[in-house]
Amino acid sequence: MAKENITAEKQFLTPFNVVAGIILLVGAVITILRFTKGIGAVTNLDNNNPWGLWIGFDLMCGVALAAGGYVTSSACYVFGLKKYHSAVRPAILTAFLGYALVVFALHYDVGRPWRLPYPIFYSQGTSSLLFEVGLCVFLYLTVLFVESTPAAFEWLGFKKIRAWVVRLTLVLTIFGVVLSTLHQSSLGALFQIAPSKLHPLWYSGYLHVYFFISSMFAGMSMVIFEGTLAHKWLHHKMDETHLAEAEGVVLGFGKAASFVMMGYIGIKLIGLAVDNNWHYLTTGWGFWFLVELVGFVLFPAILYGMGAREKNTTFIRIAAFWTVLGIILNRLNISVIAFNYHLPSADRYVPSFMEVGTTIFIVTLGVVVYKFITTRMPILYEHPDYKEHH
Amino acid sequence: MAISRRKFLTSMGAVIGAGTTGALTKAYGAAKTDFKGYPESFGVLHDISRCIGCRKCEQACNEVNKLDKPERPFDDLKVLDQKRRTDEAVYTVVNKFSGTPDVFAKKQCNHCQEPACASACFVKALKKDKTGAVVYDESLCVGCRYCMVACPFNIPAYTYNDPLTPKVTKCTLCLPRINEGKLPGCVEICPTEALVFGKRKDLIKIAWKRITQSPGHYIEHVYGEHEMGGTSWLYLSGIPFEKVGMREDLGNTSAPELTSGALGTVPIVVGLWPVLLTGVYAISKRKEKIADEERKEAVQKATDSATAEMNKQLSQLKDKLTREKDTAIKTEVKKALDASAKKAAEAAKAAEKPLAAEDAADDDTGNEEE
Numbered sequence: 222m223a224k225e226n227i228t229a230e231k232q233f234l235t236p237f238n239v240v241a242g243i244i245l246l247v248g249a250v251i252t253i254l255r256f257t258k259g260i261g262a263v264t265n266l267d268n269n270n271p272w273g274l275w276i277g278f279d280l281m282c283g284v285a286l287a288a289g290g291y292v293t294s295s296a297c298y299v300f301g302l303k304k305y306h307s308a309v310r311p312a313i314l315t316a317f318l319g320y321a322l323v324v325f326a327l328h329y330d331v332g333r334p335w336r337l338p339y340p341i342f343y344s345q346g347t348s349s350l351l352f353e354v355g356l357c358v359f360l361y362l363t364v365l366f367v368e369s370t371p372a373a374f375e376w377l378g379f380k381k382i383r384a385w386v387v388r389l390t391l392v393l394t395i396f397g398v399v400l401s402t403l404h405q406s407s408l409g410a411l412f413q414i415a416p417s418k419l420h421p422l423w424y425s426g427y428l429h430v431y432f433f434i435s436s437m438f439a440g441m442s443m444v445i446f447e448g449t450l451a452h453k454w455l456h457h458k459m460d461e462t463h464l465a466e467a468e469g470v471v472l473g474f475g476k477a478a479s480f481v482m483m484g485y486i487g488i489k490l491i492g493l494a495v496d497n498n499w500h501y502l503t504t505g506w507g508f509w510f511l512v513e514l515v516g517f518v519l520f521p522a523i524l525y526g527m528g529a530r531e532k533n534t535t536f537i538r539i540a541a542f543w544t545v546l547g548i549i550l551n552r553l554n555i556s557v558i559a560f561n562y563h564l565p566s567a568d569r570y571v572p573s574f575m576e577v578g579t580t581i582f583i584v585t586l587g588v589v590v591y592k593f594i595t596t597r598m599p600i601l602y603e604h605p606d607y608k609e610h611h
Numbered sequence: 612m613a614i615s616r617r618k619f620l621t622s623m624g625a626v627i628g629a630g631t632t633g634a635l636t637k638a639y640g641a642a643k644t645d646f647k648g649y650p651e652s653f654g655v656l657h658d659i660s661r662c663i664g665c666r667k668c669e670q671a672c673n674e675v676n677k678l679d680k681p682e683r684p685f686d687d688l689k690v691l692d693q694k695r696r697t698d699e700a701v702y703t704v705v706n707k708f709s710g711t712p713d714v715f716a717k718k719q720c721n722h723c724q725e726p727a728c729a730s731a732c733f734v735k736a737l738k739k740d741k742t743g744a745v746v747y748d749e750s751l752c753v754g755c756r757y758c759m760v761a762c763p764f765n766i767p768a769y770t771y772n773d774p775l776t777p778k779v780t781k782c783t784l785c786l787p788r789i790n791e792g793k794l795p796g797c798v799e800i801c802p803t804e805a806l807v808f809g810k811r812k813d814l815i816k817i818a819w820k821r822i823t824q825s826p827g828h829y830i831e832h833v834y835g836e837h838e839m840g841g842t843s844w845l846y847l848s849g850i851p852f853e854k855v856g857m858r859e860d861l862g863n864t865s866a867p868e869l870t871s872g873a874l875g876t877v878p879i880v881v882g883l884w885p886v887l888l889t890g891v892y893a894i895s896k897r898k899e900k901i902a903d904e905e906r907k908e909a910v911q912k913a914t915d916s917a918t919a920e921m922n923k924q925l926s927q928l929k930d931k932l933t934r935e936k937d938t939a940i941k942t943e944v945k946k947a948l949d950a951s952a953k954k955a956a957e958a959a960k961a962a963e964k965p966l967a968a969e970d971a972a973d974d975d976t977g978n979e980e981e
Contacts (some may be wrong), residue, residue: 261771268698268768271756299888301895332754332769332777340733344751350870351757352733353877391892399884403877410873414727414761417861429873 241589248582255329263575271572272330272556278580279326281552284358284408285432286545288440289447290316290365291394291401298394307463308370308470310600311451312444314591315366320358322587329579333479344498347573350407350414357404364397375604376597383607405436412555420559422501422510425492428555434488439548441474442521445541454594460602472529476584478524478544482518489514506562513554517547647841648724652743653789654811654843655798656818657717659855660828661805662714664691664705668797668806672703672719675785675796691715698768702782703797708855714848716855717797718809719807720745720766720782721835722843727866728758728767736779743811743903752778763839763861771962784843814845821847840865 255263266273295311297305328334340346340355354458367386374383409432412419425431427571448467459467494497501507521543528536557570627863670685672678679700683690691707696718703719722745729737729745736751737758754777759767770777785795793799798808807814818833838861846852853859 247920255774257774258741259770259772259774259777262774264771266771268696268759269765271759271769299892299895301899330755332756333752333775336734336751336753339751344734344736346733346735348730348867348874349733349757350873351731351755353874355733395885395888395892398888399881402880402884406876407652407873410870411757411760413873414731414866415763415872416869417763417858418760426872429876558690 237592241585244582245589247578248586251579251582252329254575256581260319260330260332263473263573263579265570265573265576267568267570269564270561272560273570274557274572274576274580275326275330277553277556278549279583280323281408281556282549283323283326283406285436285439285548285552286443287316287319287323288401288405288436289444290319290368290440292437292440293444294368294394294400298390299398301387302473304466304469305473307466307603308444308448308474311447311595312440313365313368314372314594314600315443315447317362317589318587318590320362320365322435322583323358324362325586326579353407354404354411357400357407361397361400361404364368364393364400368393368397372594372598372600375599375607380383380606393589401431403434406430406433408432409555412560415560418561418563419555420501420506421496421498421564422493422506423555423559424511425496427488427495431485431492434485435548438478438485438544441478441481442541442544442548445471445474445537446545448596449538449541450521451595451601455592455601458595458601462603463601468534471534471537472532475525475534476529477538477606478540479522479529482525482544486514486522489518506559509554509559513547513550515521517543517550521547530569642908647742648811648843649739649743650812652741652811653784654722654743654814654845655784655795656807656809656814656847657844658805658807658821658847658851659716661803662715662717663803663805664688664707666690666705667800667802668717669701669703669705671740671796671800672782673701675788676702676783678702697766697781699770699780701768701897702780706856708850710850710854713856714850716846716848716857718764718766718785718856719797719844721764722782722784723839723866724841724843725839725867727761727763729841730867730870731757731761734759740786742784742786742789744786744789745782746786747779747781749776749778754778761866762857763866766791800962800974801922811843811845818845818847837863839863840868847927865933 251263260266264273264275289312293305293309296302297309324337327337331337337355340352341359346352367389371383371386374380374386406429408428409428412424413426413428416424448470452467493502502511521540524536524540524543528534528540561569599607625956666685666688673680673685681700691705694706695704696702697704697720703717705715705717708716722739722743724739726737726739726745729735729739731737733755734751734753736748736753738746738748740746754769756767756769756779758779759765759769767779768780769779785793785797788795794808798806807817809817815833815836818836822829822831822833829847829849830851832852834848834852834857835842835844840863846857847856848857851859
């Protein structure tokens with residue numbers, strides 16, 4: 222009896238759990254500060270910089286990187302690419318957790334989080350793009366939740382309700398793509414209201430299109446990147462189908478991402494031409510813009526293409542990681558770095574340690590919940606009782 | 612000319628009358644289509660060339676809005692040495708722009724005709740009132756601060772240090788005072804008539820009249836007449852507006868227009884995507900079905916041709932076998948016939964032997980040798 226306890230304790234005190242535990246503890250402290258002393262006490266936000274890291278990373282990047290859900294499920298269920306079936310569940314789960322954490326993070330950022338249902342249920346400001354974002358994120362979170370339930374139902378053994386939800390797959394997938402198109406693009410369109418604040422190289426009448434198109438390869442890259450991590454840490458949880466299909470997913474998504482990224486570069490250049498912004502390219506901001514577009518879109522796109530052609534999954538995995546960084550860079554550029562570019566450096570925003578700490582806390586929370594679910598529910602493998610059912 | 616206070620108060624009688632019936636106090640959300648502003652709305656004309664930087668307007672604003680008292684008193688003009696913006700306790704600031712002579716410019720909410728903040732607000736906490744004021748309703752505000760992102764003039768501030776009831780703060784155009792028939796606090800106190808309150812359309816006329824009547828004194832531009840779709844506050848200046856901290860690159864497009872394109876795609880996506888995606892699904896399903904049928908057909912064909920081939924081979928084999936068998940039979944028959952012929956011949960010979968035994972023996976030997 223005593224021996225069993227000791228082994229249980231040992232298993233609990235893994236390096237992962239210890240590090241995660243410390244981060245969660247720090248997060249809890251910041252949370253208490255935030256809700257007792259106010260936003261001002263934990264952030265460097267001010268009246269000129271009302272949006273910081275919590276919006277720039279937690280919301281903007283969180284939503285973009287959770288795009289794997291709609292990309293994978295539509296590839297499998299709408300476009301009929303059945304060989305990606307084993308990638309759908311992890312992608313949906315990641316998307317659900319991603320969006321849940323986005324909403325969770327918003328509770329820190331907005332002044333009165335208990336009023337977050339107001340725009341949907343109480344006073345609809347329909348002229349606002351943020352209203353569109355809010356409504357779509359709310360609906361999509363619901364869709365993702367429903368889409369994630371079959372795994373939980375299999376785990377719990379609720380066969381009837383599982384069968385009922387599975388029947389909704391196609392409708393939910395299409396609804397999910399509609400909602401994703403809308404809010405992914407609206408996140409970019411949010412900044413279209415402030416042409417005087419966002420640097421012209423990033424401001425464009427096409428911002429909503431850029432955000433939607435980039436969300437596609439953000440999603441694909443995240444599926445590959447997350448798959449790479451899962452293979453490293455959760456290999457034992459994967460079944461033969463998952464392992465057999467994994468390489469196909471990597472190669473297929475890598476090829477598709479390369480293709481979409483090339484198209485994205487094309488429309489970015491069209492945007493430059495439409496606004497005739499070429500002359501900015503020779504400035505410091507132009508250099509930074511090229512770092513983003515060439516270094517973090519063109520380069521990984523080529524790497525993806527080479528990887529797909531030579532069936533080199535290492536290339537593709539590196540490209541996926543690189544693209545994820547590129548998406549983060551792009552979203553931060555638009556919402557934080559190139560936003561308020563005209564202000565003197567003393568008025569510019571740099572996140573506080575506690576803002577960074579909160580972001581790390583929220584990401585860690587996501588990883589912990591992902592691990593909790595994947596080690597218990599049939600995400601990376603098919604439940605033996607339901608193999609015939611898809 | 613500027614509207615005198617008395618004249619204004621008389622005209623306010625009508626406003627109050629209308630106000631009590633609710634016609635003027637009703638607020639509207641931001642419009643998307645071409646909107647020239649509420650025709651009878653008010654505004655303030657700020658003649659920057661008349662401002663002496665006395666900070667009386669700041670003091671009046673502070674008192675009228677019952678804001679926290681600042682650390683340094685309002686008659687301390689050293690405060691002007693620092694560039695300031697509006698914040699949670701300060702709805703208006705006067706900034707000094709060094710030159711000969713120094714120029715002072717007041718800054719506060721411009722009460723846009725089509726406010727970016729109101730268009731950005733996702734709970735309609737900010738609205739353009741018919742009087743011209745952009746009003747904020749704290750009871751709806753979630754605190755997303757998108758209004759602050761949207762405002763091209765960087766005016767709204769937020770009470771970041773209030774943990775439970777933080778709110779956006781900004782100039783109200785003294786709407787409560789207007790509804791009481793009073794002037795905005797800052798306008799009332801201004802000792803140099805650098806601030807003039809009136810109907811916006813009249814103020815524009817006054818502004819242009821001043822420009823034409825004093826050639827060379829003013830920049831030929833009424834700031835706020837068209838900027839960002841027009842603002843209720845209008846400005847005259849003797850030096851370029853950029854030099855008094857006012858951006859001249861804002862353009863004349865109103866904020867709602869900037870986002871209307873993106874918003875306009877919503878119904879199209881909602882309408883078309885399900886059709887398109889169901890179509891894609893149907894196509895992929897059909898492709899699958901056809902591929903399946905083709906596969907079956909091919910398999911059938913292959914099976915058929917294989918069977919035919921096999922049958923052919925079988926029948927060939929059969930023929931061959933039959934032929935071989937026939938040949939064998941024939942051979943056997945021939946052999947048998949030959950044998951029996953031989954036998955018959957031998958028998959005949961044997962029968963003939965007594966007659967020609969020697970001849971036959973010679974023949975036999977010869978045959979055998981062959």
